[in-house]
Amino acid sequence: SDAxxxxxxxxxxxKTLVExxxxxxxIAADFSQFANIGNPKREIFDLHxxxxxxxxxxxxxENLLFKWVPVxxxxxxxxxxxxxxxxxxxxxxxAFEACHEMPRCxxxxxxxxxxxxxxxxxSDNGExxxxxxxxxxxxxxxxxxSSGTGLGLAMSKTIVEQARGRIWFETSVGNGTxxxxxxxxxxx
Numbered sequence: 001s002d003a004x005x006x007x008x009x010x011x012x013x014x015k016t017l018v019e020x021x022x023x024x025x026x027i028a029a030d031f032s033q034f035a036n037i038g039n040p041k042r043e044i045f046d047l048h049x050x051x052x053x054x055x056x057x058x059x060x061x062e063n064l065l066f067k068w069v070p071v072x073x074x075x076x077x078x079x080x081x082x083x084x085x086x087x088x089x090x091x092x093x094x095a096f097e098a099c100h101e102m103p104r105c106x107x108x109x110x111x112x113x114x115x116x117x118x119x120x121x122x123s124d125n126g127e128x129x130x131x132x133x134x135x136x137x138x139x140x141x142x143x144x145x146s147s148g149t150g151l152g153l154a155m156s157k158t159i160v161e162q163a164r165g166r167i168w169f170e171t172s173v174g175n176g177t178x179x180x181x182x183x184x185x186x187x188x
Contacts (some may be wrong), residue, residue: 007093040080040162044186048075053169067108078186079163091122120181128173
């Protein structure tokens with residue numbers, strides 16, 4: 001019946017609208033985060049504790065082999081906790097999206113203590129980043145995904161730099177990518 005079809009059509013339009021609104025509000029949130037990024041609220045906290053709670057979300061996903069190699073002590077840093085949380089959520093999500101089409105997704109996160117800083121490595125076994133994209137990866141409007149704002153890695157870079165750290169990556173096409181985040185330790 002026409003009425004039935006109309007009802008289906010209305011339901012579909014409504015669903016699409018909701019998805020679009022959701023997408024737009026995500027973009028707005030990303031931009032406000034990006035704008036807000038200029039005044040970090042720094043505090044001293046245990047980075048290790050924060051990473052553990054993020055990692056535990058991924059450890060339960062099926063079809064994902066998750067390796068977590070933490071250091072065995074507190075890792076105190078002086079930075080904006082919310083922003084670093086966002087940074088690592090973003091890197092983990094990217095790693096997951098890079099390999100979720102593989103027969104088996106393997107992600108590893110490891111921490112390494114150096115003299116005055118900590119190095120966190122996040123690796124995936126995804127496709128790797130094509131050569132022509134590698135130099136653009138931290139640019140503000142660059143994204144490899146069809147949805148998303150492309151602020152992800154640009155924002156990540158800003159967050160790391162504000163915490164007086166560095167971020168870089170190594171990638172091998174067909175074998176995966178590793179992101180490195182180096183942050184100074186707080187020794188006070």
